[in-house]
Amino acid sequence: MTATAPLSHEAIEHELGRLIERSWQSFGMTVLELSAEHLVPLVTGLRDKFDFVLFLDVTAVDYPERSPRFDAVYHFYSRRHNQRIRLKVRVPAEQPVVPTLAGHYGSARYMEREVHDMYGIEFAGNEDMRPILLYEGFVGHPLRKDYPIEREQPVVAYRSPG
Amino acid sequence: MAVMDYMTTKKDELVGWIRKFSLFPYPFVTACCGMEFMAVSSTLYDTDRFGAALPRFTPRQADLLMVVGTISHKEAPILKKVYDQMCEPKWVMAFGACATSGGFYRNYGVLQGIDRVIPVDIYVPGCPPRPETVIDAIMMLQERIAGDHHPILPAEQREREPSHENKVFPIFPAADRVPPSQT
Numbered sequence: 483m484t485a486t487a488p489l490s491h492e493a494i495e496h497e498l499g500r501l502i503e504r505s506w507q508s509f510g511m512t513v514l515e516l517s518a519e520h521l522v523p524l525v526t527g528l529r530d531k532f533d534f535v536l537f538l539d540v541t542a543v544d545y546p547e548r549s550p551r552f553d554a555v556y557h558f559y560s561r562r563h564n565q566r567i568r569l570k571v572r573v574p575a576e577q578p579v580v581p582t583l584a585g586h587y588g589s590a591r592y593m594e595r596e597v598h599d600m601y602g603i604e605f606a607g608n609e610d611m612r613p614i615l616l617y618e619g620f621v622g623h624p625l626r627k628d629y630p631i632e633r634e635q636p637v638v639a640y641r642s643p644g
Numbered sequence: 645m646a647v648m649d650y651m652t653t654k655k656d657e658l659v660g661w662i663r664k665f666s667l668f669p670y671p672f673v674t675a676c677c678g679m680e681f682m683a684v685s686s687t688l689y690d691t692d693r694f695g696a697a698l699p700r701f702t703p704r705q706a707d708l709l710m711v712v713g714t715i716s717h718k719e720a721p722i723l724k725k726v727y728d729q730m731c732e733p734k735w736v737m738a739f740g741a742c743a744t745s746g747g748f749y750r751n752y753g754v755l756q757g758i759d760r761v762i763p764v765d766i767y768v769p770g771c772p773p774r775p776e777t778v779i780d781a782i783m784m785l786q787e788r789i790a791g792d793h794h795p796i797l798p799a800e801q802r803e804r805e806p807s808h809e810n811k812v813f814p815i816f817p818a819a820d821r822v823p824p825s826q827t
Contacts (some may be wrong), residue, residue: 624751624752631750631751635717635752636760637720638721638724641762641763
């Protein structure tokens with residue numbers, strides 16, 4: 483397949499604009515902002531119409547002073563356009579739930595587990611939410627800004643100080 | 645009795661001299677310090693000159709545990725198990741800033757110094773340490789072994805020094821050290 487012209491966010495808006503709330507270019511990358519209920523239709527649309535077949539990453543950002551508090555951030559890669567795209571979904575702290583993409587991209591199962599470890603965001607439909615980087619018994623979500631930076635949760639009992 | 649004391653001292657000197665030149669390290673390599681460990685143990689710097697060259701691949705055959713790199717809380721049980729598997733006499737070297745104190749990882753995941761979990765005989769500073777620093781540490785450890793009491797005779801077993809477990813090692817004050825059940 484030959485490479486085509488760079489994909490502008492206007493072209494994506496033209497096709498899938500009803501699912502997108504806002505879109506802009508950020509350092510050469512197209513960024514789309516959307517609400518959680520449009521995530522799965524938009525991702526399938528991007529995959530089928532623009533060949534965004536590679537799921538690069540899902541992570542989150544914590545804005546403690548903002549409401550809704552979290553951004554879930556997704557990155558995809560299009561083979562046809564040789565281009566990456568960023569999706570931002572705002573997630574409220576009271577009900578931090580976004581739909582899972584595990585049914586569409588297998589690797590999402592593991593990356594969503596990491597986001598659940600670190601930010602406490604639930605992925606509706608992803609049943610396996612065991613800790614993946616943290617350990618059983620860890621309380622809290624360490625990449626939330628309100629996690630005390632010096633709190634330790636040791637697994638092995640510490641030796642008694644002299 | 646004076647003769648016996650003299651003989652015991654001479655015996656300790658002999659055993660210490662033997663032991664200090666036959667350190668069998670077990671490299672517990674977890675992070676980037678491992679590169680420096682490779683440098684110090686291979687030809688250019690060559691810990692073989694100090695009798696501490698042959699790494700054992702099971703802790704049961706080793707007597708020097710070199711903890712090379714960052715130890716996370718998730719890994720601490722493994723380190724403790726490896727230490728417990730080693731036979732006496734055994735020594736522990738904290739290699740690099742992370743093993744010594746957690747280094748610059750002051751966060752939720754990293755053990756702030758392996759001396760919170762296992763006793764440490766010698767600390768090697770540096771991020772990573774220069775090979776010369778490691779060699780200096782090995783030589784200091786050898787001096788210490790040479791000067792130690794080595795209770796190997798059956799009659800001495802009773803008057804043995806308190807084991808590593810009971811020795812008191814300085815640990816940083818820990819106001820915010822909360823076991824998982826209380827958080």
